[in-house]
Amino acid sequence: MNILAIESSCDETAAAVVRDGRTVLSNCVSSQIEMHTIYGGVVPEIASRKHVEAVTALADQAVEQAGLTCANLDAVAVTYAPGLIGAVLVGVNFAKGAAMALDLPLIPVHHVRGHIAANYLTHPDLEPPFVCLCVSGGTTAIVDVRSYTDMAVLGGTRDDAAGECFDKVARVLGIGYPGGGPMDRLAAGGDDRKYDLPQAHVSGHELDMSFSGLKTASLNLIHNAQQKGEELDLPSFAASFGRAVSQSLVPRAMAASRKLGYGKVAVAGGVAANSRIRADLQAACAQSGDKLFLPELRYCGDNGAMIGCQGYYEFLAGHTAGAELNAYATRDI
Numbered sequence: 001m002n003i004l005a006i007e008s009s010c011d012e013t014a015a016a017v018v019r020d021g022r023t024v025l026s027n028c029v030s031s032q033i034e035m036h037t038i039y040g041g042v043v044p045e046i047a048s049r050k051h052v053e054a055v056t057a058l059a060d061q062a063v064e065q066a067g068l069t070c071a072n073l074d075a076v077a078v079t080y081a082p083g084l085i086g087a088v089l090v091g092v093n094f095a096k097g098a099a100m101a102l103d104l105p106l107i108p109v110h111h112v113r114g115h116i117a118a119n120y121l122t123h124p125d126l127e128p129p130f131v132c133l134c135v136s137g138g139t140t141a142i143v144d145v146r147s148y149t150d151m152a153v154l155g156g157t158r159d160d161a162a163g164e165c166f167d168k169v170a171r172v173l174g175i176g177y178p179g180g181g182p183m184d185r186l187a188a189g190g191d192d193r194k195y196d197l198p199q200a201h202v203s204g205h206e207l208d209m210s211f212s213g214l215k216t217a218s219l220n221l222i223h224n225a226q227q228k229g230e231e232l233d234l235p236s237f238a239a240s241f242g243r244a245v246s247q248s249l250v251p252r253a254m255a256a257s258r259k260l261g262y263g264k265v266a267v268a269g270g271v272a273a274n275s276r277i278r279a280d281l282q283a284a285c286a287q288s289g290d291k292l293f294l295p296e297l298r299y300c301g302d303n304g305a306m307i308g309c310q311g312y313y314e315f316l317a318g319h320t321a322g323a324e325l326n327a328y329a330t331r332d333i
């Protein structure tokens, strides 16, 4: 089954063709990062307009690179939630038009389910159930992946997402947008204990997290240093920050795994590319005996292949939509 998949939830327009859920025939991404860098973050209206400009050519390119024509497609899958609403709407409307014109089933895919599915593309042996730590620019959640299409959020951030926190701190440091990658690279030469940054303990639910305190403490530390004319040890600051984020995420993911007892832990989303988090998960799983699944770096950030993969399993479960399909800025997983 060849699925044309469309993703446009934030600042990347993506189109891919995936065969039978696990074989990526093409994976085309058009990034808008350069445009949004000027503003230090994603400007929603610009994002929507750029998706409109890119999506048709990108879908054509994905079909061509797959060595197929539209006649070889069997379904169209699309991210319908969550994301910047105007941006998601572009993909949904394009996919709707394509599905209707080609007389193909239309498959709505939840963006976070797509991120989780990126692991199936990297690990042919991975099957649910497993615990997945989902960390991106908009989401920070620990998910019980009971089956390909039955999932429950066990805990998550009460405020900022981990990626958002990386981005805001990096912006104040002036090291680029999006900031997670540059912070990660900067941290490589640093002392992760030099700066004492807080890790919030959220009362009421052991698997919930909070990143707003870490963000504020980091911004205050940077501001105070600037005021006093002191030079921050940037690599050590980035390393201390990475440690604080990882120490909020990893123990909770492992606690969830202990609770459910599947013996399998995965990580997903743009922040899953972070080397500190990957290393800490590796160490924790080596100790606990859980099998760890890390997605390939090319499938961590937003892409169409992950939507095509999850779309296949949604189709098998009978989850298709008609012309009434809408886009949603938020939606339960």
Ligand code: KG4
Residues within 6 Å of the ligand: 010, 135, 136, 137, 138, 139, 162, 163, 164, 166, 167, 178, 179, 180, 181, 184, 269, 270, 271, 272, 273, 274, 275, 300, 301, 302
């Ligand atoms: O999954 P993604 O591409 O978009 C969303 O669905 O949100 O994630 C983007 C986020 C950004 O916040 C970016 O700074 C972060 O992923 N990110 C990283 C790294 N690479 C990307 N965060 C930490 N370390 C990285 N290496």
